[in-house]
Amino acid sequence: MTPPRIEIKSSPHIKRAGSVEQIMRTVVVALLPVCAFSVYHFGLSALALMATTTLACVLTEQLFNRLSGRGSTLGDYSTVITGLLLALTLPPGFPLWMAAVTGFVGVALGKALFGGLGFNPFNPALIGRAFAAAAFPQAISTWTEAGHPARFTELLPSTLTAPFTTPAPVDAYTAATPLGQWKFQGAELQAWELFTGMTPGSAGETSALLILLCGLFMVARGAMNWRIPAAILASAFLTAAAFYAADPGHFPTPWAVLFSGGLMLGAVFMASDMVGSPVTPAGVWLYGLLIGFLAIIIRFFGGQPEGVMYAILLGNAASPLIEQITQPRPYGKRKGRGA
Amino acid sequence: MELLSLLRGRTFRRGVEAPEYKELTAGQPIRRLPFAPRLVLPLDQHFGDPARALVRKGQEVVRGEPVAEAQGPRSVPIHAPVTGVVEDVELMPTARGPKSRAVILRTAPGDSQAVRWSRPCDPERLGTAELIEAVQRTGLVGQGGAAFPTHLKLSIPDGHAVDTLVVNGCECEPYLTTDHRIMLEQPALVLAGVRLAMQTVGAERTLIGVEDNKPDAIAALRGQIGADEPITVRAVKSKYPQGSEKMLIKTLLGREVPSGGLPFHVGVVVNNAGTLAQLGHLLPRGEGLIERVVTVSGPGVDRPGNYRVPIGTPLRAILEAVGYREDDPSRIILGGPMMGNTVASLDVPITKGVSGLLVMPQAAEEVVASSQPCIRCGRCLEACPVGLNPAELGRLAANRQYQAMEERFNLNDCFECGCCSYVCPSNIPLVQYFRIAKALNRERKS
Numbered sequence: 001m002t003p004p005r006i007e008i009k010s011s012p013h014i015k016r017a018g019s020v021e022q023i024m025r026t027v028v029v030a031l032l033p034v035c036a037f038s039v040y041h042f043g044l045s046a047l048a049l050m051a052t053t054t055l056a057c058v059l060t061e062q063l064f065n066r067l068s069g070r071g072s073t074l075g076d077y078s079t080v081i082t083g084l085l086l087a088l089t090l091p092p093g094f095p096l097w098m099a100a101v102t103g104f105v106g107v108a109l110g111k112a113l114f115g116g117l118g119f120n121p122f123n124p125a126l127i128g129r130a131f132a133a134a135a136f137p138q139a140i141s142t143w144t145e146a147g148h149p150a151r152f153t154e155l156l157p158s159t160l161t162a163p164f165t166t167p168a169p170v171d172a173y174t175a176a177t178p179l180g181q182w183k184f185q186g187a188e189l190q191a192w193e194l195f196t197g198m199t200p201g202s203a204g205e206t207s208a209l210l211i212l213l214c215g216l217f218m219v220a221r222g223a224m225n226w227r228i229p230a231a232i233l234a235s236a237f238l239t240a241a242a243f244y245a246a247d248p249g250h251f252p253t254p255w256a257v258l259f260s261g262g263l264m265l266g267a268v269f270m271a272s273d274m275v276g277s278p279v280t281p282a283g284v285w286l287y288g289l290l291i292g293f294l295a296i297i298i299r300f301f302g303g304q305p306e307g308v309m310y311a312i313l314l315g316n317a318a319s320p321l322i323e324q325i326t327q328p329r330p331y332g333k334r335k336g337r338g339a
Numbered sequence: 340m341e342l343l344s345l346l347r348g349r350t351f352r353r354g355v356e357a358p359e360y361k362e363l364t365a366g367q368p369i370r371r372l373p374f375a376p377r378l379v380l381p382l383d384q385h386f387g388d389p390a391r392a393l394v395r396k397g398q399e400v401v402r403g404e405p406v407a408e409a410q411g412p413r414s415v416p417i418h419a420p421v422t423g424v425v426e427d428v429e430l431m432p433t434a435r436g437p438k439s440r441a442v443i444l445r446t447a448p449g450d451s452q453a454v455r456w457s458r459p460c461d462p463e464r465l466g467t468a469e470l471i472e473a474v475q476r477t478g479l480v481g482q483g484g485a486a487f488p489t490h491l492k493l494s495i496p497d498g499h500a501v502d503t504l505v506v507n508g509c510e511c512e513p514y515l516t517t518d519h520r521i522m523l524e525q526p527a528l529v530l531a532g533v534r535l536a537m538q539t540v541g542a543e544r545t546l547i548g549v550e551d552n553k554p555d556a557i558a559a560l561r562g563q564i565g566a567d568e569p570i571t572v573r574a575v576k577s578k579y580p581q582g583s584e585k586m587l588i589k590t591l592l593g594r595e596v597p598s599g600g601l602p603f604h605v606g607v608v609v610n611n612a613g614t615l616a617q618l619g620h621l622l623p624r625g626e627g628l629i630e631r632v633v634t635v636s637g638p639g640v641d642r643p644g645n646y647r648v649p650i651g652t653p654l655r656a657i658l659e660a661v662g663y664r665e666d667d668p669s670r671i672i673l674g675g676p677m678m679g680n681t682v683a684s685l686d687v688p689i690t691k692g693v694s695g696l697l698v699m700p701q702a703a704e705e706v707v708a709s710s711q712p713c714i715r716c717g718r719c720l721e722a723c724p725v726g727l728n729p730a731e732l733g734r735l736a737a738n739r740q741y742q743a744m745e746e747r748f749n750l751n752d753c754f755e756c757g758c759c760s761y762v763c764p765s766n767i768p769l770v771q772y773f774r775i776a777k778a779l780n781r782e783r784k785s
Contacts, residue, residue: 005668008683010771012757013676013699014357014513018764020711076711118712118765225717274716279730281720328726330749331585332598 043151054083056103231288378651418627486692509582512675532615639698
């Protein structure tokens with residue numbers, strides 16, 4: 001009788017279904033409605049922008065994979081997420097050549113040089129965005145009107161700016177973001193408009209409602225830790241409420257703060273990136289509270305109207321420290337001992 | 340739900356809810372399989388010091404007779420599970436490895452196989468020391484998997500007192516249903532064992548923890564408890580690893596066994612329900628442990644069930660009796676799928692601590708799946724019942740910083756339940772790393 005082929009393995013012998021690919025694919029699926037809404041808002045230019053950043057990110061990753069002699073990592077979808085997220089943080093009319101450079105820098109400096117997925121301390125999309133803010137200050141603060149009538153038939157003039165040139169502003173298209181209007185012109189923020197989303201802004205920072213729904217989808221599919229956005233939004237709301245209570249004439253209502261700018265996109269899709277956030281359950285809360293607080297402080301007192309990007313990058317930077325002070329207490333060990 | 344259960348003292352923090360696969364065997368009454376023609380009795384099949392053989396090649400033995408004696412206080416005797424002839428005393432492959440000294444018995448064909456050796460006693464007239472000696476003479480060890488000698492568990496060191504006996508009827512490992520069937524079919528024996536154990540350790544009360552997926556067993560046990568007896572059956576949440584004694588103590592009593600300590604440090608002794616049923620049966624009759632109930636299950640088994648098997652029965656004899664698939668590469672697992680060990684040969688015998696025999700053909704995709712970098716999702720931290728940081732431990736293990744794992748991240752508190760590996764989406768063999776790290780640390784110290 002032939003014996004069965006016996007396999008020798010160390011336990012456990014069963015595994016829960018689920019893989020890194022599944023998590024990342026779920027995030028991509030959750031991003032698609034946000035992307036679609038952005039295209040509906042801003043038209044062909046937004047679409048071209050997403051295609052460009054995604055392609056740039058994917059090609060950069062493949063280039064570094066080849067240079068370092070490892071196989072393709074496209075299967076894990078994480079670079080697609082970076083590409084789409086990056087596009088969503090940029091103005092819809094951002095010149096495509098700049099978008100390509102930004103994508104390259106984000107993945108190269110933000111991810112590949114650290115060793116790829118799992119080793120990047122910062123969110124690569126935000127590294128790209130921070131680079132663009134420094135390198136292309138004018139282009140990145142030129143916003144366009146949402147729902148322009150010709151958006152599905154023609155590209156914004158700035159989109160196709162020739163490489164290594166800066167677009168000339170065209171007044172007929174430009175518009176200030178609600179946060180910019182508040183900061184520089186003292187205009188009031190309209191919470192409901194911001195919540196549903198027909199306002200000027202970055203390609204993806206417009207409908208808070210839609211982003212929240214997509215976030216719920218990710219939570220339901222186990223692809224996101226809900227505590228991170230919950231902590232950020234709670235902290236941002238409370239910080240803003242404190243300022244509003246102190247001076248209602250100057251500061252916007254906390255609701256408007258919650259739904260404006262990149263806060264929702266950042267909280268749901270960027271700060272929640274597992275790699276850059278603490279791994280400890282208590283640390284996750286602390287990390288979220290820190291980001292929400294910093295975002296509002298930068299918004300209210302910084303030189304720029306929006307502060308979410310820097311708040312998240314600072315949160316990423318603080319993650320290892322937060323982790324150190326929030327190590328869980330093992331069973332049978334008293335607090336303060338061990339650790 | 341989780342929070343509610345925590346507050347009501349019906350579960351512990353974290354852990355995992357895994358598919359149970361218990362429906363394969365939970366409804367199968369305990370049945371006896373035909374006696375195998377040849378039994379292998381390893382002398383080191385229990386925790387502690389090995390037993391010393393009392394028999395020679397060619398000697399005839401009767402069912403129940405001791406064939407090996409305890410070698411000192413941290414050891415137990417071994418009894419003949421069949422009437423037959425000693426074929427040899429030699430090195431044999433066992434679940435522990437390729438070579439353990441073992442008594443090999445050839446079963447006498449056509450014998451009725453009635454138990455022909457016993458030394459009955461009246462436990463009520465025995466003092467603590469005599470009771471512990473009597474327990475040792477039965478050769479009883481923990482039936483849940485660890486095979487820790489029961490008389491040692493019931494020996495409370497001077498200076499410590501035990502107020503509560505905790506009975507572990509959780510059976511949280513997927514597939515396994517032996518304790519379930521024993522509690523359901525022999526509740527009187529379980530309770531007899533409970534009373535003997537309470538008497539031995541001087542406990543004032545007993546808490547029996549049973550996972551709430553076994554309501555019939557809970558009802559059966561409750562039916563055996565006298566109105567004025569300080570014995571309570573408590574339904575606990577079905578969650579792995581609820582049956583780990585530290586988790587069960589936390590759940591039922593809210594006490595935490597100190598790191599590196601034992602249950603008696605918090606006034607508790609824990610015994611498995613199946614072990615106590617054996618105690619209730621063996622001690623008054625003065626018989627030895629010669630058979631046990633084993634759940635034989637898994638996708639590769641034709642007739643899964645709960646079988647009463649003589650100790651020493653080779654796995655091959657059991658699997659041939661119940662039918663199994665031979666075509667695929669399989670894991671043959673002793674115990675449950677979360678903590679059980681695979682064996683290299685079907686010649687390995689069932690020993691006193693084996694509660695399950697699983698045949699799990701390996702799906703193609705599972706064999707291929709390789710591990711990926713940690714994406715720091717934190718699922719392992721949400722699963723670890725001890726409250727360790729498996730992600731960080733895994734990173735340190737990959738960098739071979741085994742000492743830091745122990746000194747800074749409490750490696751030695753890990754009891755290797757496998758929850759971290761079970762949930763890891765990157766397929767990182769976390770608990771497997773931890774076993775290696777512990778072994779290397781032990782080696783370094785010795």
